[in-house]
Amino acid sequence: MASSIKSAALSNVGKIRANNQDSGYAGNNLFVVADGMGGHAGGDVASAIAIRRIRETDKPYSSPGDAEFALQSSLIAANQLLAETVFEHQELTGMGTTVSAMMRVGDSMAIAHIGDSRIYLYRHGELSQITADHTFVQRLVDSGRITPEEAAVHPRRSVLMRVLGDVDAAPEIDTAILGTQPGDRWLICSDGLSSYLAEDRIKKALASGLDADAVSHRLVKETLDHGAPDNVTVVVVDVDESETSAAEIPTTVGSASAPLTFEGETGRRPLRLPTILLHPLKVATTPEDSHFEPESDEYLAELIAEDRRRAIRRRATWLIALGVAVVIIVGGLFLSYRWTQTHYFVGDRNGTVTIYKGVQQSLGPISLSSVYETTPIKVSQLSSYTKQTVEDTISANDLAAARAIVERLSDDAAQ
Known part of the structure; x- marks a missing residue:
């Protein structure tokens, strides 16, 4: 029995953002989500350019290895196109985008990934995160310095270490080839979903039995119900058993679905990427933009040193609080004992x-x-x-x- 693909893509600006910096694509063989960064410096432009370039690879391939190479090459080409665009439009300096892409070849999925958008696989009642976030806090988690729970509230949780943009001419792209089988449900999403909707709720939605389109609407709705401060984009891909594989109508969502409007725009102030170096992010009523900092040894060392200082301050605060609590308890017990000795x-x-x-x-x-x-x-x-x-x-x-x-x-x- 041959397997067929049924997919759906949906993007929403969220409840706080003024524009949608996400883009998504669901085609016959290719499925992609890109999350732009740089705010008004062109995050929407970055994700749109990347998606438009990468979707050119949506065609059949003779082997999963060929598809993997095509995906990797398309991301490198998109990175070069972003750099050329910034060179011609200096007001876009600082823009970049994450990309998480899958290409289906028979019973395999070729994957290419950079940034903190995610690919999940729901299979036999279990949800697995397939990609790894290219963020500073994920480095800390991987090295055992902090827990995943601490990473969720870390002040530098939005600092990206790898993206497509105008900084690195040869960015490191994670690639892989995974097997897929009938009954699998794949999810690609921007961090507007994964950062605000717990994995157990994502799992519950994917396990609901709804079709791909209904599941994508449910995931976006639940994110909106949680406030949805960021753009949210999802692509749901179902692998079914079918005698024939009907072609899907390619769907593009988010900023890539609209005409690019940066040509001729003026008044944008250039924003260099490493603008928040050593400046902790503050919690605000508006969502945090993702920021990119290159993977240099010096910068990582400084970030780790800063995080160590932050951990020391946190530990000192807890020790002081514990000491005060002990003094209060001991003092209370002493005074209580003194009172008993007057009787x-x-x-x-x-x-x-x-x-x-x-x-x-x-x-x-x-x-x-x-x-x-x-x-x-x-x-x-x-x-x-x-x-x-x-x-x-x-x-x-x-x-x-x-x-x-x-x-x-x-x-x-x-x-």
Whole structure:
């Protein structure tokens, strides 16, 4: 039984962005998502240029290896085209884009990836992230310096280490060839989805049994329901069993679906890519732009050093807070103990009426009372009722009150 592909692509500007810097494409064999960066410096232009160049490779290939090479070559060509565009339009300096692409050849998927858009595979009830984010925080996670949970709130979580743009003439592209089978559901998405929708919710949507188009709308809607501060783009690809493989109508979404409008524009201020070097990002009501910083040893060393300083400050803050908490707890326990030692009670100790200092309780193995004075009165000399009250202990607010109780007990014993 041959396998066929059914796909859908959808892009949304989100609830805060003024323009859509994402682009997506779902064709007969090729499926791509690109997330532009650079804000008004041309993120929308970057993703559109990349998608338009890469979609030229949407055709049959004789082998998965040929498709992998074609994808890699198209990303390098798109990178060169971006550099040429910036050279001709200086107002676009600083633009760049992520790209995550898949090319289907028979029962294989050739993959090319750069940046932090993602490719997921849902198979047999399990969701797997196929691509690795090319971000600074992912480097920290991979090296064991921080946890994935810490990476999600790290102040430099939007710093990209690899993108297509006008900085690196030969960017490193991750490529792979993976097998695919009927029943597989693939998802390509920009970080507008993966950063704001938990993986368990993504998995639940992919497992819903809806077709590709309905699933893509559900994923985007759930992201919008969560506020969707960033552009969000998804491409859903289903592998089905089919005798025939009907051709899909290619779909382009996002900025690549509209005419490029940067020609002749003026008034844009050039923005160099490494503008946030060593400046921590701040949480704002508007979404953070992704920023690119080249993978240089010096820069990585400085970022890691800065992160180490941040970790030390965080650890110091926790230690100070812990120390203050310990002082408060110890101080409270000390004052509580001092308070107990201002009280007295009368009780039975080895058959003798005894004055105790403290209260009748204990904290685990620690008793909050001690013998203060042993009297000559024998408990056996007391009346039955009085004897019972002594055995149950008689509380006194101070030492004078305790001595007064002993005097009354002495009178009772003398009768």
